Amino acid sequence: MAYQVLARKWRPQDFSEVIGQEAVVTALRNAVAEQRIAHAYLFSGIRGVGKTSVARILAKGLNCERGPAAEPCNDCDTCREITAGSSFDVIEVDAATYSKVEQVRELTESLKYGPAHARFKVVILDEIHRLSRQAFDALLKIVEEPPDHLVFIFATTESSAVPATILSRCQEFRFRRVALDQLAQHLEMVAKREEISVGRSALRIIAQAGDGSVRDAIALLDQLATFGSGSIDDGDAVRLLGGLDQRVFRDVLTAIGAGDRKTIADITMRIEEQGWDPRFVFGEFLSYCRMALHLCLGADLERLETTREEADALGAVAKAIGYEQLLRTLNLLLQSEMAVRRSESAALALEIAWLRAAELPKLVAIEALLAGNSPLSAQPPVPELQPKPPASHAPKRPKVINKTTPAAAPGRPPLEAAPSQSDSDPAPSIGSGGDSDDPSEACARFIAAVGRNRQALAAHLSGANSLTYSAGVLRISVPPGDNWLRERLDRAANRQALEEALAATWNPDASWKIVEDEVPEPEPKNAAVRAPQETHMNPRVQAVLEIFGGSVEAVEPRNET
Numbered sequence: 374m375a376y377q378v379l380a381r382k383w384r385p386q387d388f389s390e391v392i393g394q395e396a397v398v399t400a401l402r403n404a405v406a407e408q409r410i411a412h413a414y415l416f417s418g419i420r421g422v423g424k425t426s427v428a429r430i431l432a433k434g435l436n437c438e439r440g441p442a443a444e445p446c447n448d449c450d451t452c453r454e455i456t457a458g459s460s461f462d463v464i465e466v467d468a469a470t471y472s473k474v475e476q477v478r479e480l481t482e483s484l485k486y487g488p489a490h491a492r493f494k495v496v497i498l499d500e501i502h503r504l505s506r507q508a509f510d511a512l513l514k515i516v517e518e519p520p521d522h523l524v525f526i527f528a529t530t531e532s533s534a535v536p537a538t539i540l541s542r543c544q545e546f547r548f549r550r551v552a553l554d555q556l557a558q559h560l561e562m563v564a565k566r567e568e569i570s571v572g573r574s575a576l577r578i579i580a581q582a583g584d585g586s587v588r589d590a591i592a593l594l595d596q597l598a599t600f601g602s603g604s605i606d607d608g609d610a611v612r613l614l615g616g617l618d619q620r621v622f623r624d625v626l627t628a629i630g631a632g633d634r635k636t637i638a639d640i641t642m643r644i645e646e647q648g649w650d651p652r653f654v655f656g657e658f659l660s661y662c663r664m665a666l667h668l669c670l671g672a673d674l675e676r677l678e679t680t681r682e683e684a685d686a687l688g689a690v691a692k693a694i695g696y697e698q699l700l701r702t703l704n705l706l707l708q709s710e711m712a713v714r715r716s717e718s719a720a721l722a723l724e725i726a727w728l729r730a731a732e733l734p735k736l737v738a739i740e741a742l743l744a745g746n747s748p749l750s751a752q753p754p755v756p757e758l759q760p761k762p763p764a765s766h767a768p769k770r771p772k773v774i775n776k777t778t779p780a781a782a783p784g785r786p787p788l789e790a791a792p793s794q795s796d797s798d799p800a801p802s803i804g805s806g807g808d809s810d811d812p813s814e815a816c817a818r819f820i821a822a823v824g825r826n827r828q829a830l831a832a833h834l835s836g837a838n839s840l841t842y843s844a845g846v847l848r849i850s851v852p853p854g855d856n857w858l859r860e861r862l863d864r865a866a867n868r869q870a871l872e873e874a875l876a877a878t879w880n881p882d883a884s885w886k887i888v889e890d891e892v893p894e895p896e897p898k899n900a901a902v903r904a905p906q907e908t909h910m911n912p913r914v915q916a917v918l919e920i921f922g923g924s925v926e927a928v929e930p931r932n933e934t
């Protein structure tokens with residue numbers, strides 16, 4: 374017997390074999406059983422979810438010699454003819470190759486006569502949205518006043534492209550994308566019956582690549598089995614289908630939860646080496662985090678786009694991180710979405726987004742510390758808060774007086790005592806020596822101006838510890854050893870973008886320099902209050918401000934006794 378491709382071989386022959394379209398199947402079964410037959414149906418949905426298969430099953434159900442039957446017998450001559458595509462009364466037409474108006478006229482002409490043998494004449498018109506305007510008009514006449522024996526079943530992947538005049542005369546059934554778990558289970562069954570040896574992980578990757586389409590997924594299973602001479606290994610599945618294993622996302626999320634920067638850097642490098650599109654990866658990761666959030670809220674596992682195994686593993690990670698922090702992580706990641714999408718250096722933007730998220734656990738530790746939940750002694754010293762101990766006298770630490778301003782905009786703290794910034798302000802920290810009318814707004818305008826030409830550069834400027842414009846010089850403060858900006862600004866195009874933005878924001882003579890965050894100088898002996906701007910340079914202080922949405926009013930030396 375000649376080899377038959379699996380997708381064709383496993384095409385459903387009756388309603389019970391249709392995967393993932395329970396609502397449609399139930400409605401159609403009932404319609405046939407109760408003989409409430411519409412004259413026109415529209416089946417819409419992505420490719421490979423069973424639209425034309427269900428159309429044929431419906432045609433069989435209507436015409437089965439032992440029917441009309443909610444489930445065709447698949448045994449009588451009529452059923453067999455329809456399955457074989459040789460029935461005179463079930464006409465299957467692909468609109469893509471049949472779009473001319475003359476062809477449609479010829480078809481509608483022939484439909485005026487009753488069925489040759491069967492109960493109904495059934496016309497299955499696939500990809501109906503591809504008919505020309507005139508062809509639709511020719512079709513409309515008979516759809517408007519169909520003879521009793523005639524049933525139209527239109528199928529389309531784009532129901533929005535079907536004219537309203539046709540749509541309004543159809544009973545529409547939307548075919549769903551088949552859920553990942555269901556698809557993986559179905560593939561498992563097919564593989565077993567076809568004696569293909571394949572692991573669960575590979576099955577999931579294939580199901581994922583099928584993207585909700587049963588036909589595509591089975592075709593992929595077929596290809597991989599041919600490639601591996603009847604067996605499929607996980608490595609081949611990953612390599613050939615390029616499926617990004619959800620385990621990678623789980624590793625990233627675990628690393629974010631643990632503040633593990635190294636793992637994040639390793640994974641982003643690997644993703645880049647493997648040639649993944651960072652925008653795609655970021656989008657998928659957001660969905661994955663959302664799933665984690667749902668798991669924290671006790672979501673129904675059946676409804677998640679993952680296998681039960683993965684849901685269990687992710688559930689454990691999500692629980693360890695905790696709902697509140699997951700929510701913060703997602704919120705932070707969402708803020709980076711546009712930067713990742715638009716950036717010329719999307720891989721870098723992705724890495725920054727993940728690394729920023731990985732800083733959250735530390736911020737939460739500070740939050741707990743300030744709330745008094747955690748004994749001071751249990752916390753490692755926070756180096757940035759400690760000035761170098763002067764040689765001669767006892768160390769003094771600046772103390773931050775934090776005041777939560779109820780009026781503060783959520784999400785983004787007003788870092789200046791002066792006017793609050795807008796929520797969408799991309800700059801995390803903006804300070805100024807104060808020789809401009811509204812320094813924070815000016816810095817935000819500056820970053821926006823850079824972003825118009827150089828998205829990645831703007832993203833990284835937003836990630837700088839602070840921007841301070843004073844006496845004609847913009848100081849860009851970066852963490853010690855962070856050479857990224859410096860290296861990028863060695864490139865003429867970036868430098869030019871920066872200088873143009875400087876000129877546009879302040880004046881053409883304005884200059885810039887990169888400064889590394891320094892450990893603060895020791896307090897002068899009697900300095901009771903230090904200018905708040907200096908404190909803004911400190912990333913830990915900024916972190917605290919970001920959590921509480923407060924502002925720094927004054928900085929006082931701490932009295933150790």
Ligand SMILES: [Zn+2]
Binds near residue numbers: 437452
């Ligand atoms: Zn039959």
